[in-house]
Amino acid sequence: MTILGSGSIVAQFSDAGLIDTYQIMIDPVALPSGHSLFNGIKATLNLKLIDSKVFNSGVVLLTYEKQ
Template identity: 40%
Template sequence: MRTVSFGMNISLDGYCDHTTFTPREELYDYFTEMMQDVDLIFFGRVMYQLMFPYWSDVARDQSGTADENRFAERLTALEKVVVSRTLENAQHHTRIVRSNPVAELMKLKQQPGGTISVDTVSMLPELISAGLIDKFNLVVHPVIVGRGRPLIDAGSLQENFNLKLVDSIVFKSGCVALHYEKQ
């Protein structure tokens, strides 16, 4: 059975608004390294549209820094599934799923392959409740923003979901990567 790993950048106060973070080169290296075992990314529509076509353009044009270009190349090359009822089309090795993300991820998890990276906040409570997320990789940025999308909406989980810290990395920028697994 494949491992399913959730990853997200968050502010110190728990928001996931990427427009409030200033990416550092060390984080592009970190995320590129994190994707080495990944062979499928499971997106929600909003996150997919934040990432594409921006990163595919960077990969094609080599318009970023060397670290950004490596990240863009790896991200663009991976197979992707995007869950959306409204997205008309998707590119860059992406398949659209219209309904039942839990059943889709469960089916994918049971297939042979590498790690599945889940990059969606909107479906996270549903996927956690179904027991589908094995690992959590959060990068906490040293900023308090007070607005945006919270990692988990209040009241969206029926019970606590206890995790075990297995690793942490402190970056020069002050960001902290936290790696958790299900207990």
């Protein structure tokens, strides 16, 4: 299952232990305000970087697995 742009659902699924892999895309744009990516999680996530890819646009895709 893929969850796009819903921090609330990610926090709920993460707290329930239902997410094994996290893929995070970083776009090289600085915004003056916003929301924390993992806002609302109750426990510390220990993640291990398993893959990364840099696109010509400068976007970076990071893939982490839960330890």
